[in-house]
Each structure stands twice: as C-alpha cells, then as structure tokens.
Amino acid sequence: MKASRDVPNALLESLKSLGLTKYEALVYIGLLRTAGATATEVHEISGVPRASVYPVLDRLVQKELVSVSHTTPKRFDAVPPDQGVENLMRRIESDAQSARTALDALYREKGPGGRGDQELIWTIYGEENIRTRLAGMFRSAERSVEVLATWDLLRESMLKLLDPVPDSVPVDLVTERWEGEQPSRFRLHVLPLAVLQEIRFPADKLLPYERSGVFLVDDARALLWMEGIDGQPSALYSESAGLVLFVRRHITTVTEWARATVQ
Amino acid sequence: MKASRDVPNALLESLKSLGLTKYEALVYIGLLRTAGATATEVHEISGVPRASVYPVLDRLVQKELVSVSHTTPKRFDAVPPDQGVENLMRRIESDAQSARTALDALYREKGPGGRGDQELIWTIYGEENIRTRLAGMFRSAERSVEVLATWDLLRESMLKLLDPVPDSVPVDLVTERWEGEQPSRFRLHVLPLAVLQEIRFPADKLLPYERSGVFLVDDARALLWMEGIDGQPSALYSESAGLVLFVRRHITTVTEWARATVQ
DNA sequence: ACCTTGTTGTTATTGTAGCAACAACATTTA
DNA sequence: TAAATGTTGTTGCTACAATAACAACAAGGT
Numbered sequence: 052m053k054a055s056r057d058v059p060n061a062l063l064e065s066l067k068s069l070g071l072t073k074y075e076a077l078v079y080i081g082l083l084r085t086a087g088a089t090a091t092e093v094h095e096i097s098g099v100p101r102a103s104v105y106p107v108l109d110r111l112v113q114k115e116l117v118s119v120s121h122t123t124p125k126r127f128d129a130v131p132p133d134q135g136v137e138n139l140m141r142r143i144e145s146d147a148q149s150a151r152t153a154l155d156a157l158y159r160e161k162g163p164g165g166r167g168d169q170e171l172i173w174t175i176y177g178e179e180n181i182r183t184r185l186a187g188m189f190r191s192a193e194r195s196v197e198v199l200a201t202w203d204l205l206r207e208s209m210l211k212l213l214d215p216v217p218d219s220v221p222v223d224l225v226t227e228r229w230e231g232e233q234p235s236r237f238r239l240h241v242l243p244l245a246v247l248q249e250i251r252f253p254a255d256k257l258l259p260y261e262r263s264g265v266f267l268v269d270d271a272r273a274l275l276w277m278e279g280i281d282g283q284p285s286a287l288y289s290e291s292a293g294l295v296l297f298v299r300r301h302i303t304t305v306t307e308w309a310r311a312t313v314q
Numbered sequence: 315m316k317a318s319r320d321v322p323n324a325l326l327e328s329l330k331s332l333g334l335t336k337y338e339a340l341v342y343i344g345l346l347r348t349a350g351a352t353a354t355e356v357h358e359i360s361g362v363p364r365a366s367v368y369p370v371l372d373r374l375v376q377k378e379l380v381s382v383s384h385t386t387p388k389r390f391d392a393v394p395p396d397q398g399v400e401n402l403m404r405r406i407e408s409d410a411q412s413a414r415t416a417l418d419a420l421y422r423e424k425g426p427g428g429r430g431d432q433e434l435i436w437t438i439y440g441e442e443n444i445r446t447r448l449a450g451m452f453r454s455a456e457r458s459v460e461v462l463a464t465w466d467l468l469r470e471s472m473l474k475l476l477d478p479v480p481d482s483v484p485v486d487l488v489t490e491r492w493e494g495e496q497p498s499r500f501r502l503h504v505l506p507l508a509v510l511q512e513i514r515f516p517a518d519k520l521l522p523y524e525r526s527g528v529f530l531v532d533d534a535r536a537l538l539w540m541e542g543i544d545g546q547p548s549a550l551y552s553e554s555a556g557l558v559l560f561v562r563r564h565i566t567t568v569t570e571w572a573r574a575t576v577q
Numbered sequence: 578a579c580c581t582t583g584t585t586g587t588t589a590t591t592g593t594a595g596c597a598a599c600a601a602c603a604t605t606t607a
Numbered sequence: 608t609a610a611a612t613g614t615t616g617t618t619g620c621t622a623c624a625a626t627a628a629c630a631a632c633a634a635g636g637t
Binding site: 059061062064065066068069070080083084085086087112113115118119120121122126128130131132133134135136137138139140141142143144146147149150151153154155157158160161171172173174175176177179180183287288 | 348
C-alpha cells in the first residue's frame, strides 16, 4: 500500500521553503489523507522509513502541524492545511519582523551618503527594487524630470511614482501613444516611435521591445529600465557623468529625430 | 578591520528561516553598513572567506537583496532592509499560497469522517489549533454547550468563538467572575471558585492557574484547555465515553460544590 | 623593458552539519 | 511464540562552510 508516489515535486519545494524537511513534508501530506494513523501506517503511506517516522513526527508536533492521541499505539492526525500553513507562516512572519527591526537599526547606523553612488553604474534586479529606486529619484528631483518609456511601462504604475515630484519641477514624458485623458501636470510628447515598439535584431529576428524606459532627473541621475526576453526586469542606475551624458543625448536625439520623421 | 564580530545570533537564525544561509546573512548584514563595497571589502567586513564571497554574492543578487555595479572591480550594495525582507517574504508567501491550494486539494479528497476521532484522546498544541477545534465543536453543537473556564480565558476570545452556536442550543457558562454586562444569550453562573484562581502544589509552592477551561458539547465531545508553566497552551480533545464522562462529572461536581460552599 | 607587489576573480579540495536510510535491539500486545 | 511498536546507533549523502592555490591584470620601482 504505497499510494504516495504521486507527490508533486513543486509542493515539496514549497513546503521546504516554509521550513519543513523532505520527510516532514511527506509525512504531513500523508497524514492529510489518513486521519488517525499509527506510526507504521504513516510509514506506509508516506514512504518514509519507519524508524525515521518517529523523530519526524516529533518535529511536526512541535511545529503544531499534527496532533497526537494518548492511546497505545499512538495515533497521529494532521491539522487542516490552511491552518497548518498559517501556523508555519506565523513563525516566519515573526522572524521577518524581528529581522526587519534589527537590520533597520544596523542600517541607520551608517550615514546615508557614503560616496557610494557617484561614478558607479549599478544594476538593480527585481521590479520592486527598481520601483523603489525610481521613487527615490523622483522624490529628490529639484530641477527636471525626463522620462522616455513605452506606454506599457508608463501605464502600469509609473504615473503613481511620479506623484511625489515637487510641483516646481517640470516633468517631460515621451512615449509612443497615450490612452485616457491627457494629464495637465506633465509636458506630454506622444511620438509614434517605431523604436519604442519593436526592433529587429540580428537580421530578421523580431524582438518584442515591450517594456523599457529611460529616466533622467536633474541631469544628474539616470536609470535605464531593461527587460530581458525572460521577462525579468532589471535596470541600470548611475550618477556618473558618462552615463548621464549618454542618456541626455539619447533622449534628445530620439525626440528630435522622431519629430523630424513624423511631421 | 573586523567590525562584524557583534552580529546577534538571533538575527542570523531569523534570516535563516527566511531562506538565507549563514554566509548570505553575514554578507547582507555587512553590506548594509557599507555602501558600494568591493568583494574584498565585503570579505573584510563580513568575516566570510574571500573565495566564498563570490558565490554568496551571486545568490544574494539572484534573491534581489543586493545590486551590482558595472565597474572593475565590481562593487556591491544592499537594498534597504525593509524592502529586502519584503522581497524574501514575497517568495515565501507565494510558496505558502501554492502549498495551501495543493494541500487543500489533497485534503478534500478524503471523506471527512473516517472513524478517526472516536474513542481516541488527542493532544493539540498551539493556541490557534485549539481555537480552531473549539470553533468546530461549537459550530456543530446540537443539544448542549457547557463551558467551565477562568475569566481570563473566557474574556480573551472565547466569547467570539461561541457566536456560531445555533440559537436553539442552550449554552452554560461557569466562571469565577464577570466584568462588563451580562450576556442574555447564555446561562451564566458566576461562582467565585478558589479552584479556578489558584492551587497549591506540592506543599506551599503557589501555582498560578491562570488560563484553563473545560468544554463539553452535546455530552459527546470534550476539550480540556491546559496551560503549562511555560505559557504554551495545549489541550486534550476526545469523543471517548471515558473522558466525556469524566468531564461531565467534573463540571457538575465543581458547580454543585461551589454552590454549596458559597451560599 | 623587467621584476615585484598587490588585487581580482576563479577553481579545486577538504571539513562539517543536518538530514536520509538502514540495521539491530528492547518492549509490548496478541 | 509471533507480530507490531518504539528506540538506538551507524552509515551515507548533500549542501554549505572553510582553506588553499592559481591565472589575469594593474600599478610602481629599478
């Protein structure tokens, strides 16, 4: 009676990242389909060696995922899945909380400046991280904000990020199309640029150029939003004169060239 | 220059349960206090062997906890703690979600009854698990609900748990005192029982008997809420005739005896 | 030019800890 | 006795931890 051969591997991985070992996951899954099983039954159902079942069950009880009967032999039962996962998450959430505060304390120790940024080009991975960086750039804008990005990217949440830009700072948006009403807050330039829609790479391989953008603040800080074919967004950020100048030229060039072509 | 000897061990454990290894945690912590460090500097600050720093940094970049510069030598920077933890939690949360649904599917496969409960005495660990069990008991009540518990326990959230009891079912509450207005929904018996307040164990060692209670539903299902000295709540649940009878007697005995004594 | 010095990035090797797997044994129950 | 339960100890395995060694490259001095 080994009915547990069909345990999806993805499920095991998920449970592992919640702090369970392979055996713990297998035993818990096994117990979910068999109420009140003895240790030997657990062994049969889960495929875990009988001798290993005892320490594993101990750990699961400790983690509040199974309950034990007071009979001999002992019988075991699993708590319902949603609640079991909840119990695991509670621990992790608590760890996350204490880690957050402890790390924050360390983080604030160091002065914010730390010459770290100047003259360096940083790659940032993960959409969240990029957004955070952009929010910081916009918030600290003092003289100018220029954005050259595909509508796909703008629409999603870029516009919300632009809210904290001080009122005194002019904002230039360049994109290839615009849906919805035109915002009065920004200087909007809608240019149906082919460059922004698709590009052909090596020869005839059509490369979708979906979400990408270039952001320049105060002519001093630049961010390039890229997106690989895998869809994983990454970005370059820099305050170096070189990259800033490049971006400066890129934006003006595209704008000029597109204006000439279109009209 | 080894300024990292004072890394709290608890913090390392917390980060480990968020999916980081010891080295990953040390490197991330080190980077939090030093913006734009080279691999060698990371090695010096974190105490991690220089050769091990490279694979560790790779993993941290993959996990969206650090960003890389494009200079030579490469320079590394940590994302702010709250956001970093957020990035880690996002993965875990997603795993938890998929695990929940996958497990739920398995769980519903088996018929609910499965003779598992009868004649067995279960120990349940963890306050959440006990509450859930109680909620299930109350929801399925058909003839009677009897509760004998300290006010401390009742007040906290027991009253909310009693909401789903069908209106046709009488509910008896016995406790040692009552604060706030008396509920009309229940038959309330306030008995200033010394038993419920403190008991003396072996000889003169005063044992605080803070939160404990006995719950009986339909004269068929009983739960004993216990709480060790460590404050970790646990409970016994059973549908066995033996334990149910014991609880039945306990409640009536205490009630009778207290009534006789008090008046 | 040459050689030295130091740093960066990479690879290989060894050690270690926690989990996985099995064998063997003591204990209970029928 | 036989069968099943619960426990113990040993061994193997895998991921991580730790050290050593190496090639590539850039100063800097002679």
